[in-house]
Amino acid sequence: MPWNLDSDRPIFLQIVERIQMDIIAGKYTPGDKLPSVRDLAAEAAVNPNTMQKAFQELERTGLVHSQRTSGRFITEDTTMIEELKTSFANEKIHEFLTLMQQLGFENEQILDMMNRNMKEEQA
Amino acid sequence: MSTLLECKDLTKAYGKKPAVEHVNLCIESGHIIGLLGPNGSGKTTLIKMMNGLLMPTSGELYMREAPIGVESKKHISYLPDHTYLNMNQRVNDIIRMFADFYEDFDSLRAYDMLAKLQINPEDRLKTMSKGTKEKVQLILVMSRRADLYILDEPIAGVDPAARDYILDVILSNYDPEASILISTHLIADIENILDEVIFIQNGQIRLVSSVDEIRQKEGKSVDALFREVFKC
Amino acid sequence: MLGKLIKYEFRNTAKVMLTLYLFTAAVTAVGSLVLSMDFVQHGTGNITDVLTIATMLVYILAVFALFVVTYIYMCIHFYKTMYSDQGYLTHTLPVKPLTTFHVKLLVSTIWILLSCLLLIASVFTLLIGISRGEILAEIDSSVFERFRTFFGLSFGQFLAYGGVSVLLSCLNYLLWVYASMSIGQLFGQHKIGASIATGAILSIISQIASTILMVITGYSTALLVEEASRYSDQTAVSIFGNFMNSSMIYNIIYILILYVICNVIVRKHINLD
Structure with missing residues (x-):
């Protein structure tokens, strides 16, 4: 494939x-x-x-x-892989935040929405 | 890495009309190179000169620093853009013939690929569908351990499944020391397997570049660049 | 490589040629059998006549076909494998194009000569049938002597002369077509048409040249006939011999010219579509 x-x-x-x-x-x-x-x-x-x-x-x-x-x-070297994982995650979060800011959301609102979404997914 | 094929100011004219004009080109070993151009841009003419089927009007052409001839034909494996075998022959007869004439032909490899495709080597070519004939020809050409493979439009007019098969055959038989020159006008289909491209238009070379260089510099695919360069 | 090329050239042409030879042999056998039958030889009436004539006609047509098919097949095979699609394979084999050309010329010549031998064998078989084997009894120690008095040549001379003439005309006809096709393929389009036109032009040129040559050497046909009628038989034969010699020399020159044309084009000007 x-x-x-x-x-x-x-x-x-x-x-x-x-x-x-x-x-x-x-x-x-x-x-x-x-x-x-x-x-x-x-x-x-x-x-x-x-x-x-x-x-x-x-x-x-x-x-x-x-x-x-x-x-x-x-x-x-597992620490290296961990570091890579963290930096990759940070990169993705950064991308996400930039996008949300472009859409006009404040940080508070974003956090709020995140929490609500996570709860829904758990349920 | 060494130079395999070299064109020096190569020109082929039919009457007064040039089909290939002042082409200077070097093909190094260890690459898969796309010879890309619209229909009638001179791709096939250039390829036929490389294989000694057409004599240049002027200019020179060398394979490993020797003119095209018996020695170059031992090391170039060529797939023409149409069927070129005797249709009355059985596949195994042709394999025997290739093995007899080309020292670098690997019969086992050929039979192996035929078996994977469930093509019976006892069958005569004329009983096969057009697509199967093309696959047999590709198998024959890729079963040689040549220095340079020249494939003229290997994927034109085949369905996507066959195209994937063809690319797979090319990639899995590719020896890193060898080079493959693939001519096509269907770039998007083979872009990922190329590492270098040559754009040809009206018999002249427009661009020689590596694929990653184009993507890095232009921020677009070779296919997109091609459409831009050859916009009608 | 040369051996392999010859082997494959024979292998690729053998099927058609052997079928043709088998067919000729069959027609000969049947013809010989029919013509040796009692009621054909001694019978009278329409049915006998019709049968005899029909057998002869079929036989002559078959022999004619043997030559026409051999020749045309050799020409088509040459074009197909040299200058059409299959030429892509022929000319990408690691062999000099001129070697390929020589092999094709050699193998075609051998097939044509084999057809000639088959023809001789066939006619002889037919004669055995017609004479009901009596011709075999005629062959004794005096046969060569009788041959000499009849043709004015010894049997050995006749063979040598005949052999050389057949070989020359075979090369002549083959090279004529090969040269025409080689020139024809130089054209960008209508290669077959160009080949035919070249063939016609070459033939006309050769006719004119041979006529001029004959006139110059003083052996034009008219002269020959006149001379022949004036002298005794023996002299006629020697004039005939001279005529043959000069036409042979002309033939050799023509063959050489055609060969040079082929040689140059095959070596330097292959121009596949």
């Missing part, structure tokens, strides 16, 4: 984000082996060079490390 990718942003960035997301969400657990460039490229229906570039970017940030012969592995 080809991955859903936006058509206006660099593909390798979208792949990086997608793999980060998979790590945060626990699809890959710390220490897991990543599929090979070739396999993942075929799965995503993207150019293997692009996948390679995305992997290199992930390696650069330290989220993934490669062992020369046995392949690429997810970092076992």
Whole structure:
């Protein structure tokens, strides 16, 4: 199943984000082996060079490390994954707040609405 | 990475009308490159010259620094934009022939792909549907371990499922040392598998760029840029 | 590579050719059988006549078809595999285009020569049928001597002469078509039409050139007939021999010109649609 990718942003960035997301969400657990460039490229229906570039970017940030012969592995540094998770969450909250402000809501109102929604979902 | 194919001031004219004009181009190893242009822009003419089926009016063309000839044909695997096999032949006869003539042909790979598609190698080409014939041709071309694959309109006129299959065949047989040149006018369909694009219009090269560069600089897809550049 | 090319060229043409040979053999066998039958040989009346004439007619048509089909099939096969869609495969094989061309010329020539041999065998079989095997009894040690007195040539000479003439005319006809098609494919459009037109033009040019050459060498047909009638048989044969020689030389020159045309185009000017 080809991955859903936006058509206006660099593909390798979208792949990086997608793999980060998979790590945060626990699809890959710390220490897991990543599929090979070739396999993942075929799965995503993207150019293997692009996948390679995305992997290199992930390696650069330290989220993934490669062992020369046995392949690429997810970092076992859980604090790093936690940090990524937090920063990702902060980013999303920031986006959300900006949008709500654009719609003209005050912070108080936003909080109020959030609480009400959460209660409804629990019920 | 090394240079595979090089065009130097390549021109092909039919009478006075140039079909390809002063093309300078370098194809490096390890890339999947889209040769993109509207119908009649000179894509097929350029490709036919690369395969020695058409002689340039002027200019030069080299494969690994040697002119197009026996040596280049050993290393270029070419899929024409129409059927080109003897329709009376059985698939396994053609496979045997390819294996006899091309040192880099991998029969096992071919039979494997045929089996996945449930195509009987005993069948004659003429008994097959148009789509199946095209798939057989693609399988033959991708079963070679060539340095350069040149695919002329491999996805024109096929349904989305077949298109996904074709892209899958291309990607899963792709060797990182090799390059693939794909000509098409259906860009959105193959954009994700390309890493470089060449825009050609009226026989002239308009743009050579990497896909990510276009997206980063222009903030739009290659398809969108193409529509803009070739707006009627 | 050369061996493989020849193998595949034979393999790709064998089906049609062997079918054709089988058909000719069958017609020959039936014809020979019918003509050897008692009531055909000794009978009188309409039915016998009709049967004899019909058998001969079918036989002649079949033999004619053998040659026409061989030749036309070789020409079509050449065009299809060199200059039409299948040319894409032919010319992307890692082989020099000229080698491919030579292989096609060689294999076509061999098929045509085989057709000639088959024709000789077929006529002989028919003669055996008509003579009810008596012709076989005629073949003894004196047959070559009789041959010599009849044709004025020894059997060996006749074979050599005949063989060379057949080979030359075979090359002549094949190269004529190959050259026409090679020139025809240079055109951007209407390649087949251009090939036919080129064929016609080449043929006219060759007619004119041969006539001029004949006049110059003093062996125009008129002269030959006149000379022949004036001298004894023996001299007529030698004049005939000279005429054959000069026409052979002309033939060789023509073949060489056609070959050079093909050679240059195949090497440097392939122009597939």
